[in-house]
Amino acid sequence: xxxxxxxxxxxxxxxxxxxxxxxxxxxxxxxxxxxxxxxxxxxxxxxxxxxxxxxxxxxxxxxxxxxxxxxxxxxxxxxxxxxxxxxxxxxxxxxxxxxxxxxxxxxxxxxxxxxxxxxxxxxxxxxxxxxxxxxxxxxxxxxxxxxxxxxxxxxxxxxxxxxxxxxxxxxxxxxxxxxxxxxxxxxxxxxxxxxxxxxxxxxxxxxxxxxxxxxxxxxxxxxxxxxxxxxxxxxxxxxxxxxxxxxxxxxxxxxxxxxxxxxxxxxxxxxxxxxxxxxxxxxxxxxxxxxxxxxxxxxxxxxxxxxxxxxxxxxxxxxxxxxxxxxxxxxxxxxxxxxxxxxxxxxxxxxxxxxxxxxxxxxxxxxxxxxxxxxxxxx
Numbered sequence: 001x002x003x004x005x006x007x008x009x010x011x012x013x014x015x016x017x018x019x020x021x022x023x024x025x026x027x028x029x030x031x032x033x034x035x036x037x038x039x040x041x042x043x044x045x046x047x048x049x050x051x052x053x054x055x056x057x058x059x060x061x062x063x064x065x066x067x068x069x070x071x072x073x074x075x076x077x078x079x080x081x082x083x084x085x086x087x088x089x090x091x092x093x094x095x096x097x098x099x100x101x102x103x104x105x106x107x108x109x110x111x112x113x114x115x116x117x118x119x120x121x122x123x124x125x126x127x128x129x130x131x132x133x134x135x136x137x138x139x140x141x142x143x144x145x146x147x148x149x150x151x152x153x154x155x156x157x158x159x160x161x162x163x164x165x166x167x168x169x170x171x172x173x174x175x176x177x178x179x180x181x182x183x184x185x186x187x188x189x190x191x192x193x194x195x196x197x198x199x200x201x202x203x204x205x206x207x208x209x210x211x212x213x214x215x216x217x218x219x220x221x222x223x224x225x226x227x228x229x230x231x232x233x234x235x236x237x238x239x240x241x242x243x244x245x246x247x248x249x250x251x252x253x254x255x256x257x258x259x260x261x262x263x264x265x266x267x268x269x270x271x272x273x274x275x276x277x278x279x280x281x282x283x284x285x286x287x288x289x290x291x292x293x294x295x296x297x298x299x300x301x302x303x304x305x306x307x308x309x310x311x312x313x314x315x316x317x318x319x320x321x322x323x324x325x326x327x328x329x330x331x332x333x334x335x336x337x338x339x340x341x342x343x344x345x346x347x348x349x350x351x352x353x354x355x356x357x358x359x360x361x362x363x364x365x366x367x368x369x370x371x372x373x374x375x376x377x378x379x
Contacts, residue, residue, distance in 0.1 A: 001376055002034045004082040006075055008089025010039035010055070012046070014236070014262045015210070016183070016289025017110055021088055023186075025053045027365040028372075036082075038074055040067075040090070072096040079103050083376040084155070086368075091150035104155035104375040108181075109168055111286045114143035119213065120239075127214075128284045128307070132170050148172065155375035158368070160287035161308025179371055182311075184364040185292045185355075197274050202231045202256075203338045206275035206299075208268055208290045209282065211238030216281030216304065216325075218247060223331045225251040230338065232257045235271050272297040276344065277337045283324045285309045291319075292359055295351040300344040302333045312359070318351035 005025050009018040021037060029035045029052040041057035048055040056078065058071050071090055075097035079085055087094045087107045094105055115131040118124035118140055124131055136144070148171040151157050157173055159165040160183045169175055205224060209215040217234060221244060224232040234244070234257065241259060248257040260271065272278060278294035278301050285307040292312065294301050301319035303309050313319040320337065322329040337344050 001083040001372065002081055003028060003036070003372060004075070004079045004085045005035060005037045006085060006087045006090050006094050007037065007039045010037070010041060010057075012264070013042075014265075014268075016185070016293065017088075019265060020108075020183070020289075022051065023361070024086070024365060024368060026051065027361070028369060029053050031365075031369065033369075036078055038071070038078055038090075040071070068093055068096075076101075084372045086372060087150070087154075092146060095150040095153065099153060104378055105150070105153070106156045106158060106371055106375050107151055107154045108158040108160075109151070109164065109286075110160060111164070111284075112147065112167060114140070114147040117143055128167070132167060144171075155378055156371050158371065161311050163308040163311065164286040179367070181364055181367045181371070182359050183287050183289050183292060184359050184361040185289065185296050186361060197270050200231065200233075200274050200276070202229060204231045204233060204275045205277050205279050205334060206233040206235065206271055207279050207281065208235040208272070208293070209280065210236055211240040211244060213240065214282055214284045216283060217244055219325070219327055219330065220279055220281045221247050221251060221253065221257060223327050223334065224257065225253045226331060227335060227338075230256065230334070233260065233271055233275065234258065235260045235263055235268055237262045269293065269297055272299050275299055277302060277334055279330070279334065280304065280309065281330060282306050282309075287311060292355060295348075295355040298348040298352055300337050300347040301351060302330065302337065304330075313351075314354070317347070318354050319347055 005021050007021040010021055011018055025035045025037055035053040037053055037055045039057055040060040042060050044057050044059060056074055071093040075094055079098050082103055085094060085098060085103055085105045087105050091107060098105055112128055115128050151173050157178045158181050159168055162180060165178055165180055207220055211217060224230055248254045272294055278299045280288055280291060280303040282304055283306055287308040291301055291303060301313055303313050303319060303321060304324045305321045306324050313321055315321040320333040322333050
């Protein structure tokens with residue numbers, strides 16, 4: 001097949017979602033498909049010659065209407081002879097570019113962009129689930145319409161968790177056009193490049209996330225402040241970084257909380273391997289890619305039972321789950337793991353085994369390839 005993949009994020013953008021398109025594009029290319037990628041980028045001078053597919057980067061920081069028009073024009077040109085388009089962001093641009101041409105689109109939905117934008121702009125303060133049922137003013141209804149419109153004409157819609165599938169069905173996307181495809185990561189636990197780094201000298205908790213309200217880093221800092229001698233590594237960046245650094249100072253733990261900022265994927269994995277416990281204290285997740293990365297690195301996981309996280313973490317088998325917003329439960333789970341090395345090892349081993357069985361890269365690629373073939377074959 002001739003395939004075009006469209007994405008709003010792409011390396012060197014940080015995080016698991018940014019790595020999805022190059023990973024799936026490389027695997028599809030190895031299976032004999034002709035793959036091309038259109039993506040946004042902060043810089044246009046990257047050397048993409050190492051990829052087994054073509055990459056076309058478009059400046060992210062351009063004036064938004066002009067950028068959207070430019071992006072749609074490039075997608076239209078590159079999709080001219082495509083059998084199918086896999087859309088991982090830039091959904092409106094993909095719709096504008098291919099809607100009248102009849103090129104089948106398969107959209108991957110990893111969250112509710114309408115809710116995220118409303119939260120970031122201060123237009124809505126509740127949870128994702130509360131947002132779905134809320135009575136909304138016109139500007140929020142407009143965000144909802146823009147988010148759902150491209151999905152209504154998509155050949156298929158991929159979601160990474162059953163939880164998120166339920167959310168998307170509420171946007172009037174027919175269930176028969178939806179497909180559950182779990183995220184996956186490479187199994188890096190055995191033989192990471194450069195070997196294992198030295199373990200941190202003090203008991204260490206690590207979290208990896210964007211520094212936005214729903215990731216719960218504020219609560220994690222409060223909890224670590226009540227655990228003497230425990231250090232916290234916060235990997236990632238975002239609009240709350242200054243406030244979180246100030247909170248660490250206020251709580252008297254600035255010397256025990258290290259903010260790394262954004263790191264390359266290899267360095268993120270290194271920070272995971274140095275830690276004793278990985279924590280994700282979020283109030284919303286579609287399916288957290290970073291939990292899979294922690295599992296791959298044999299780091300025991302403590303996570304909140306938010307969104308699709310429970311589809312990854314089985315409490316007491318592959319990690320520990322705690323209620324959202326419960327600092328006492330979070331503190332107890334972290335303390336339990338730090339005090340019980342055999343439990344840490346058992347949970348890490350169980351998580352790695354489950355990741356290999358149910359969240360393998362091969363399974364994700366095979367299912368996605370089949371969905372694209374079915375979309376291309378539709379009249």
